[in-house]
Amino acid sequence: MVAMFDGRIVIAAQHDESSEPQFNGSLAFTYTRTGSSVMPRGVAVEGFASTSMSLANQRLLLGMRCSSTFTGCSGSGKVNLYNLNVFE
Helix, strand or coil, rough: CCCEECEEEEEEECCCCCHHHHHCCEEEEEEEEEECEEEEEEEEEECCCEEEEECCCCCCEEEECCCCCCCCCCCCCEEEEEEEHHHH
16 A cells, blocks of 8 residues: 655555464564655554554544454544654
8 A cells, every 4th residue: 555645655454364463463664755756754653553544744644444353443543643743
């Protein structure tokens, strides 16, 4: 997944099909851009496979829907909110 907003870029990848749960999850790499220059800023690591991502201003939202195989989730899903300013 790729999200861009103003001077921010986030590229996320996920893996959720391993029989070893510790290898399942998501990584979201954050970058800033100025013109054609892109600079890496940080990474967010989740222990669950993210199925959705949103970026607005300085905030990154990573979410997943619940399934019967995920024990840390109740209701319709789970979401984590990140403030991208802490990566600078």
